[in-house]
Amino acid sequence: MIIKDPPFINRQSELALFRKKAVDIIHGRGEDLFLIAPAGRGKTALLKELKDQLFWQEQDLIPVYFDCSREVTDILALADAYLTALLSQILLFEKKDLIVDPKNSSLSFRELQQEAEKQGKAVMEEVIFKHQRACRTGDENKGLLNALEAPGRIAQALNKPVWMVLDHFQEIETLSSGGKGIIRLWRQVIGSPWAPHLFCGEPPGFLLKTLFPALRSPQMTVMELTPLPEEEGPGLGTVLGTYFNVETARDLMPIWFNYLEGNPGTLTSLFREASAGAGRLESHTRFCRIYLESLARGELGRGFEHRLLAGTAGDPFEGGAMLRILHHLETSKGPMLAMTELSGRLDFPPERILPTVARLERAGLIWERFGNIGLENGRVLRDWIKVQVRRYLFQENPAQIIDDLGSELERVLSGFDQETTGHDSINEKCLHFSLVLPINSESELVAVRALEQIATYSELDENSIEKAKIALIEACINAGEHSQSFEKKIRVYFEVQPEALEIVVEDRGQSFDPVAVQARMVREKAPLAQKRGRGLGFIREMMDEVRFEKADMGTRLVMIKKKNNQKA
């Protein structure tokens, strides 16, 4: 039985934002955009809804949706699929008044040619002709470039912009690896106001580290699709319950939705799984069972498996190695582990561990920075790893795994409210403040002035506060100068603890290695060699604890200043 996607709900503010972007495109102010978020966040549903809304409601902008995750054997096949999607959707747009359901309207190349001829679209005929010629000669680059340039050419000929909505863009990397270098071709076609792109993909860390720098133009904006707030869980649960005919406990939905990290796509997968079973989600017990079964062999786990297994066929080393690495990271203490250390502990030769780590990172399961690796954040991901490790590495019975982990998870869920309360009682002595600063000249002064005020809540002496201010100034400057934050912002978090003040400076850009950066500044900026490169030294000197962490999308610098009598 094929179950269609549920109706689109929530994400109204995001839709409104993209509709505004569409208006910009119509007025010739279109720009290429990048939308990133982890799996399950609801990117695809959002893009499809956007495309549908624009298709039916706009006359002056042609939306074209293309799913880059479709199976293609080579670059010419990609060009073929790209052109088919493009031309079909443009031709259908032009005749949309006659169409009942655009989703069921797919045209073959021959039909496209005939339709283009019928509609008098000479430019399309030319595009098709060029494509056929590239296919005959086997010229992959010409074929793909023709396809990628086609939106802009057609848009100009029709005097109507085309918005290319490209979903699962990370899959392009699969084709572009092995020296094919097709990102170079994509780079040639971005920046056109006639046919801007909305690239969308995951995992964010991998895209920002690899694909995005290869593709980006300086003007490209990157947006992140954030989780839905917990309070939207019940509403979403009600809609999904009705749609999938699943009986739900409305009062427990916020806890489950919270556990699923506010990801509407993940919740939808869970409901789909529940509907295929007994159709009930009325208790924590039931939730745990369906959730874990789904991680083991159903909807939720398939996403991870698909990404993990892509490209591993024929390599007997990979499967076991990946599981052992994941298991090791999952059970090791601390947020990161040096790859050399991991290599030694698992007795893997370094040359074998590198490609495996790269594959795990590409799948969004781990992150790697400067030779250190760690598990990506995410409860669902970690649960999936637990299930897979026990199932495949330790060869345990799936039913037993689900029973064990289910009881454990149920205890967690049952205690979620109390846990939150408990957390608050510990944290009630802490005060939290946060700031989002634009990366501007001297915006660090805003942070430091906030710190002056915040520090009045702490018990730090004046000299310690002054030191923290110096460190904060340097941290903000470093983040602003070196992160290349795509959002051009720095986030500063303050936690006033009973015995200390913790300051976190976070950027969402390319992670940078502060030590390497300072060394490079000394090497490369000869005239300023004496002027720069002291910041990190100041920070370390002024604070009691300093550590760099890899943030979701960038770098996080954690600095702690303790009360004088708390220092070691």
Place this chain on the structure above:
Amino acid sequence: MKNFKVSQDQQGDVILFKAQGYLNDLGGEEVERLFKKAVKEGYRKFVLDFGKIAYINSIGVSFLVGIVEATREKGLKVCFTALSTINAELFEMVGLTKFAVTLPSNREAVEFLKTA
């Protein structure tokens, strides 16, 4: 450079720079420019007054290091005055206080430089 100002004064053969606000790269450049100009004009004794400095960042400090190194190379004299506790600590950390005298006030600095 809206958060930094530097003014220049003269007491006998001593040039006084009174800095105010946030001494960063831009402020550092400005102090360095005025200092070089005064050196070019033949002055050899300098006081840098930090009494109204709110913050100094590492690049600002580096410009001061540059000035102090220039005074050493050229046999000039420089005093820092009215340093806050934290700035005094910072200057000591980067080694500035080894080569520049720090004094509480401009009056004391001028007196000191007269005899130097």
